[in-house]
Amino acid sequence: MKKKERRSKTVVVSVTPTELAALKEKFAGTNHRIFAEFVRALLQQEPIVKKVRNQSLDDLHNELISIKNELETARRSFTAAVEHLQTHLPGPAGQEILEFLLAEEFSLTQNMTAIKTLLIQLYEICLQK
Incomplete structure (x- = not known):
């Protein structure tokens, strides 16, 4: 079993309130439960899975x-x-x-x-x- 690597480093990115609102709106439409996971996926250019609900x-x-x-x-x-x-x-x-x-x-x-x-x-x- 692979041991989880501890995230000990911090990256700070400044965004405008409009940019933050747009990020949170995109986050709300995904399967990610934690905003930080969503941002990490964006930074690593991982595919973002969107929720599909009726x-x-x-x-x-x-x-x-x-x-x-x-x-x-x-x-x-x-x-x-x-x-x-x-x-x-x-x-x-x-x-x-x-x-x-x-x-x-x-x-x-x-x-x-x-x-x-x-x-x-x-x-x-x-x-x-």
Whole structure:
């Protein structure tokens, strides 16, 4: 295994604020995580690998995760409510509330289907861009 050589020498380069801003902008578009590594690669004329990302798909992904989390929370709450009713409210009162919740479940299922359709449409729009 090759031992890493310690970087003990410093090179100082003066740049204008505009030049620094341009360097940082180029740095933001690369796979380098550390600005000093990016500058070293430039000085050694190494090829700079640019990030290639689809911002539309990233945005869609974040929205899908948010929607998934909200739906999961709703499912957990609904399941807990039904279990609570089944154990604590036997009889006609419990049956009425259970029927109400089953109707709400049907409504929720319809809304989830509409959401899925909308998500498919959003996905298709993002693919076209």
